Amino acid sequence: MFDLTERIALVTGGNGGIGLGMARGLGQAGATLIVVGRNAEKSAAALRELQSLGIRAEAQACDVTDEAAVQALFADVDRRHGRLDILVNNAGSTVRKPPQDFTLDEWKSVMDLNLTGAFLCARAAYPLMKKAGGGKVINIGSIMSLFGAPYAPAYCASKGGIVQLTKSLALAWAKDGIQANAVLPGWIDTELTVGARNQVPGLNERVLARTPAGRWGTPQDLAGIAVFLASDASDFVTGAAIPVDGGYAAA
Numbered sequence: 001m002f003d004l005t006e007r008i009a010l011v012t013g014g015n016g017g018i019g020l021g022m023a024r025g026l027g028q029a030g031a032t033l034i035v036v037g038r039n040a041e042k043s044a045a046a047l048r049e050l051q052s053l054g055i056r057a058e059a060q061a062c063d064v065t066d067e068a069a070v071q072a073l074f075a076d077v078d079r080r081h082g083r084l085d086i087l088v089n090n091a092g093s094t095v096r097k098p099p100q101d102f103t104l105d106e107w108k109s110v111m112d113l114n115l116t117g118a119f120l121c122a123r124a125a126y127p128l129m130k131k132a133g134g135g136k137v138i139n140i141g142s143i144m145s146l147f148g149a150p151y152a153p154a155y156c157a158s159k160g161g162i163v164q165l166t167k168s169l170a171l172a173w174a175k176d177g178i179q180a181n182a183v184l185p186g187w188i189d190t191e192l193t194v195g196a197r198n199q200v201p202g203l204n205e206r207v208l209a210r211t212p213a214g215r216w217g218t219p220q221d222l223a224g225i226a227v228f229l230a231s232d233a234s235d236f237v238t239g240a241a242i243p244v245d246g247g248y249a250a251a
């Protein structure tokens, strides 16, 4: 039921953090991985790690905010693999400051990466999945899809948008056998959060106090949900937004 052998999976931001954690899980379930990022050194290291685990993987450089580059990436996947079964829209980032200090460029940079990038990749993946007779889109939101944060207005807006985009994809593509779901991670220890964890006084303590599990998550904590949502086990699950947060959203 959870076997992903013969499946082709593309993970944006798959060369580090949560994306690499999910790529590991998908690869260990049998999928062939295409990890996408901009930083060649990081991608090479991720590729070495995946291959050392016996996972079939390749790395592709692409900025997911660049429409032409995204089109070229998926055309290349089509040419070389002839199909795409699993898309994980994971690339994302934030700008940390209050709303009144945001420049328009900063706002746009976060929205372009976290929301428009996911749309561009999903749109480009659709014909490949349709041709394959179905597919799985996994969009990475956040617990900030559900809550506001005074220092992350663009992040919260983009991650809220991810949930609504996911529902729209699910409705539009159900007839094609494509399921679209969102995963909402809680506080996960990665490059994205290490700065805030070290610099924001009291953040570490607040995260630990607000997270019923009593710890930060790790990228590995996202592997299981990725495998479930990528596999036949989730064929009747679509349009959902699933927190993976140690109980943060329930508290």
Ligand code: NDP
Pocket: 012, 013, 014, 015, 016, 017, 018, 019, 036, 037, 038, 039, 040, 042, 043, 062, 063, 064, 065, 090, 091, 092, 093, 113, 140, 141, 142, 143, 184, 185, 186, 187, 188, 189, 190, 191, 192, 193
């Ligand atoms: P990281 O900063 O560790 O990883 C982000 C990844 O995105 C990197 O691999 C980076 O690779 C890639 N990336 C960034 N910009 C682009 C771009 N323009 N085009 C292609 N790839 C890009 O972050 P996390 O692993 O923590 O976050 C992954 C996702 O999870 C994000 O969407 C984030 O919002 C979400 N999330 C994270 C949480 C956390 O606590 N860490 C909590 C909730 C959600 P490269 O530099 O090579 O481009």
